[in-house]
Amino acid sequence: METHVTGQPVLGELRHALSAVFFGNPLFSPQEQLLANHYIHECEDAQQLTRWLRRMTAALTHRHPVGPSSTTSLAGYVV
Structure with a gap:
């Protein structure tokens, strides 16, 4: 990632x-x-976007660790 x-x-x-x-x-x-x-393109805070990316990646890994067998929704995690 460029800095x-x-x-x-x-x-x-x-x-x-x-x-x-x-x-x-x-x-x-x-x-x-x-x-x-909408949120991604409105947010101007790099630290906030970085935190959100880390949390989303961790949540997806936790909820969908092995394959497409899990279809749990992450509603409420979006904004």
Whole structure:
């Protein structure tokens, strides 16, 4: 991930990584994907986006550890 001089990840890179977590993921409804997209592109805080990416990645790993057998929704985790 590219970084600014301050060491903070570039917002565009964070947005891209978060979008990859949500879009096309069958665990999220179309409405959840739209809400996530809105939040991802409205947020200007790199630290907040980084925390959200870490939490979402951990939650998905925890809820969907082995394969497509689990279809648990993460509603409420989106925004």
